[in-house]
Amino acid sequence: GESVGLHLPTLSVQEGDNSIINCAYSNSASDYFIWYKQESGKGPQFIIDIRSNMDKRQGQRVTVLLNKTVKHLSLQIAATQPGDSAVYFCAANNDMRFGAGTRLTVKP
Amino acid sequence: GAVVSQHPSWVICKSGTSVKIECRSLDFQATTMFWYRQFPKQSLMLMATSNEGSKATYEQGVEKDKFLINHASLTLSTLTVTSAHPEDSSFYICSALGTDFRLTNEKLFFGSGTQLSVL
Numbered sequence: 001g002e003s004v005g006l007h008l009p010t011l012s013v014q015e016g017d018n019s020i021i022n023c024a025y026s027n028s029a030s031d032y033f034i035w036y037k038q039e040s041g042k043g044p045q046f047i048i049d050i051r052s053n054m055d056k057r058q059g060q061r062v063t064v065l066l067n068k069t070v071k072h073l074s075l076q077i078a079a080t081q082p083g084d085s086a087v088y089f090c091a092a093n094n095d096m097r098f099g100a101g102t103r104l105t106v107k108p
Numbered sequence: 109g110a111v112v113s114q115h116p117s118w119v120i121c122k123s124g125t126s127v128k129i130e131c132r133s134l135d136f137q138a139t140t141m142f143w144y145r146q147f148p149k150q151s152l153m154l155m156a157t158s159n160e161g162s163k164a165t166y167e168q169g170v171e172k173d174k175f176l177i178n179h180a181s182l183t184l185s186t187l188t189v190t191s192a193h194p195e196d197s198s199f200y201i202c203s204a205l206g207t208d209f210r211l212t213n214e215k216l217f218f219g220s221g222t223q224l225s226v227l
Contacts, residue, residue: 034215043114043201043218044152089151096142096203096216098152 012105019077021102023090028071030092035064035075038101039086047075047088082106110136112204114219121192122227129187129222131202137182138204142216143175146199158185192226199223 013019025033031052036044050057050064050073057064063076077084087101111134121127131141139160144152156177157165164177174196176188185204189196202219 036218041199041221041223043112043203043221045218046215049215091216096154096157098154100151103149 009100010103010105012107013080015080015082015106015108017080019075019080019084019104019106021075021077021088021104023073023075023099025071025073025090025092027092028068030071032093033064033066033073034091035062036089036091036098037084037086038089044089077104080104080106082108110134110204110215110217112138112202112217112219114202114222116222117220118223118225120225120227123193124191127189127192127224129189129200129202129224131185131187131204131219133183133204133217136204136217138185139182140205141179141185142203142205143177143185143187144201144203146201146221148199152201155187160185189224192224194226197224197226 034049035047037047038044048059048062048064050066052068055066061078064073066073073090075088085104085106087103089098089101091098113132113134115130119127141158143155145155146152154167155170155175156167158177158179160179160182166172174190176190179185199221201221203216205216
């Protein structure tokens with residue numbers, strides 16, 4: 001399977017600030033990437049995806065950036081809200097194995 | 109959108125008993141479902157891959173006789189924790205991969221999870 005890892009295990013931001021969560025992957029053949037959000041006691045939920053023929057994709061308050069040169073992708077959350085507090089996972093090519101995730105904590 | 113229903117959401121059982129967890133894809137067919145377990149503040153750990161009509165494929169270190177998986181239809185997979193012990197207490201999550209590209213667009217859809225507590 002793919003090897004996908006996350007740079008930071010925890011991230012704490014102030015409410016209203018922007019958040020950036022990073023992810024690295026190892027297989028240069030990966031061509032599809034997904035970000036998931038998992039709130040405490042719940043299953044992961046799809047946030048946004050991106051294919052390798054794009055380097056940026058925007059959703060509502062979220063943006064995913066893909067840098068194929070360095071095999072890195074990031075999730076940017078604009079105007080972070082308390083409801084954004086969760087663990088965020090990235091996945092490549094629907095690899096069923098996830099890395100540790102990044103726990104985002106939003107301070108009021 | 110695609111929905112995966114997992115039941116029950118929580119269960120408490122006595123040591124030595126068996127517990128069955130159901131995972132259903134409600135509005136799409138899922139030839140492949142996945143079962144994970146998750147301990148507090150840890151990541152999802154893939155336990156097994158469940159394919160409709162065939163035996164499940166277990167990850168290394170996961171006891172197939174302990175965690176029985178049945179995927180009898182395109183919309184239902186079950187995980188049975190047999191002779192449960194306190195160390196089996198964990199959060200179990202299923203996910204499904206849709207077969208209809210147009211509807212599910214290759215994404216994994218997750219159930220809401222089952223918190224198992226074995227006394």
